[in-house]
Amino acid sequence: MPWGLHTKDTPGKGRVLVVDDEKNIRDLVRMTLTKAGYDVVEAEDGGKAAEMLRKDDNPLMVDVITCDIRMPKVNGVEAIAFFRKEFPSVPVVVITGFPETDMAVSLFKQGVVDYVAKPIQAEKLLAVVAKAMEQRIALKG
Amino acid sequence: MGGSSKIRIVVVGAGTVGSSLLELLKSERGVEVVGITDIDPQAPGFRLAQLFGIPHGTDTRKLLAQHRPDLIINATNDPAMETDLQLHKPEHAQVLGQMASRLLGGLAQHERELREHLIQTEKMATIGTLVAGISHEINNPLYIMMGFSEHVRDETRDEGIRKYADAILQAGRRIANIVRDLNIFAQQPRSETLDEVDINQRLAEAVKMARRSTIQDDVSVVAQYGSVAPIRGRPDEILQLFLNLVTNAVQAMEGRGTLTLTTQSSDGYIFATVKDTGPGIPRHHLARIFDPFFTTKEPGKGTGLGLHIVREIVRGYGGEVTVDSTLGEGAVFTVKLPADSGSPASTK
Numbered sequence: 001m002p003w004g005l006h007t008k009d010t011p012g013k014g015r016v017l018v019v020d021d022e023k024n025i026r027d028l029v030r031m032t033l034t035k036a037g038y039d040v041v042e043a044e045d046g047g048k049a050a051e052m053l054r055k056d057d058n059p060l061m062v063d064v065i066t067c068d069i070r071m072p073k074v075n076g077v078e079a080i081a082f083f084r085k086e087f088p089s090v091p092v093v094v095i096t097g098f099p100e101t102d103m104a105v106s107l108f109k110q111g112v113v114d115y116v117a118k119p120i121q122a123e124k125l126l127a128v129v130a131k132a133m134e135q136r137i138a139l140k141g
Numbered sequence: 142m143g144g145s146s147k148i149r150i151v152v153v154g155a156g157t158v159g160s161s162l163l164e165l166l167k168s169e170r171g172v173e174v175v176g177i178t179d180i181d182p183q184a185p186g187f188r189l190a191q192l193f194g195i196p197h198g199t200d201t202r203k204l205l206a207q208h209r210p211d212l213i214i215n216a217t218n219d220p221a222m223e224t225d226l227q228l229h230k231p232e233h234a235q236v237l238g239q240m241a242s243r244l245l246g247g248l249a250q251h252e253r254e255l256r257e258h259l260i261q262t263e264k265m266a267t268i269g270t271l272v273a274g275i276s277h278e279i280n281n282p283l284y285i286m287m288g289f290s291e292h293v294r295d296e297t298r299d300e301g302i303r304k305y306a307d308a309i310l311q312a313g314r315r316i317a318n319i320v321r322d323l324n325i326f327a328q329q330p331r332s333e334t335l336d337e338v339d340i341n342q343r344l345a346e347a348v349k350m351a352r353r354s355t356i357q358d359d360v361s362v363v364a365q366y367g368s369v370a371p372i373r374g375r376p377d378e379i380l381q382l383f384l385n386l387v388t389n390a391v392q393a394m395e396g397r398g399t400l401t402l403t404t405q406s407s408d409g410y411i412f413a414t415v416k417d418t419g420p421g422i423p424r425h426h427l428a429r430i431f432d433p434f435f436t437t438k439e440p441g442k443g444t445g446l447g448l449h450i451v452r453e454i455v456r457g458y459g460g461e462v463t464v465d466s467t468l469g470e471g472a473v474f475t476v477k478l479p480a481d482s483g484s485p486a487s488t489k
Binding site for chain 2: 022031097
């Protein structure tokens with residue numbers, strides 16, 4: 001596995017942290033992403049994700065985060081606020097079962113790349129993650 | 142008339158004005174409608190009176206003598222009625238003249254519309270919350286169903302299993318469409334951000350999208366776009382509106398025919414028409430075609446919300462949508478939007 005900072009010159013397409021409380025959904029997102037050439041790491045809630053990232057300042061070298069909104073413990077909105085504050089160079093993609101306009105507006109204001117509604121269409125997910133990965137590479141310079 | 146006792150009222154005239162007044166007054170404390178009369182025994186107000194258990198009849202003089210009202214409301218158009226009532230009223234009674242009665246009837250009508258609007262708004266807000274919650278709960282497992290069946294379909298070499306997996310996927314798509322339509326139907330107040338919307342561009346985009354989702358492509362498209370100024374609105378909403386009309390038209394033609402689209406400006410309005418050469422719509426369906434959950438499509442093909450959504454969107458802009466159809470010759474839907482639509486309503 002190509003560990004380390006992902007740039008346009010490194011092999012593979014980069015690493016995505018998938019945050020969702022439902023294992024089946026994490027599995028599906030992972031299957032779609034790995035098939036397209038991404039590395040995937042998973043967290044089952046916002047707290048776990050924060051723990052994984054914070055430990056030694058993003059040691060997993062996560063390039064992009066996909067995050068559900070409705071989750072127990074630390075929910076998506078809180079988690080995303082944390083990601084954006086602590087790791088502003090890691091783009092966030094929202095995955096939601098129900099896109100609410102007000103929430104979408106506030107998430108976009110926080111700099112979220114885009115959202116993907118469930119039931120997820122693989123092409124849409126891949127397009128949005130690719131867009132996020134481009135941002136990641138641009139941000140890292 | 143005694144201090145705390147109710148004002149006894151007789152309404153003369155059971156047409157539109159009389160009916161509105163009857164409806165308003167019967168729920169008003171401090172008054173009692175003791176009768177309603179009309180020379181026409183079929184007057185619409187009589188059905189209401191029957192419903193409310195209020196005495197009614199065609200003989201005004203008799204009813205006045207029997208029920209001895211304090212106030213007589215002259216809701217007729219009859220110029221001779223005023224004099225007649227003055228002659229035959231109980232001595233103490235007052236007569237409210239035709240003009241005042243009409244004014245009061247108008248206010249009653251207005252009050253009723255406000256109340257209905259309020260009830261409708263509350264109802265939609267409740268439905269909106271409910272649908273949002275249900276959508277979320279459905280979309281999660283639905284994605285699991287659809288996602289895994291898609292993987293099964295793509296991974297297996299067994300033709301039978303591939304077919305079954307695909308059937309699950311298709312069924313999932315149907316559910317997803319229903320949930321999506323329900324959401325639009327029960328939409329919460331939307332964001333207030335408005336953009337310039339190019340009607341011609343939106344219509345063309347809708348045709349492109351509809352083409353992508355239809356398999357047979359023996360439909361020729363004739364587009365006659367006039368020069369129409371952009372309106373202020375929500376681009377997605379306008380796209381949705383045209384997409385629903387175009388999809389219906391294409392489905393009606395079952396993949397074969399001519400889809401004609403026109404736009405034009407006239408008298409401060411923008412007119413857009415979507416015309417198909419399908420079988421047409423039976424007359425008895427025309428009146429109900431915009432009702433929610435009304436559908437003639439076979440199970441799984443439609444939710445019966447498409448045209449209802451169209452009407453709701455168009456109304457939000459202060460416009461209207463109409464349909465015209467001749468059996469065997471197809472149907473034409475006309476959307477009329479104010480050219481300078483100000484701002485569309487934020488709630489439904």
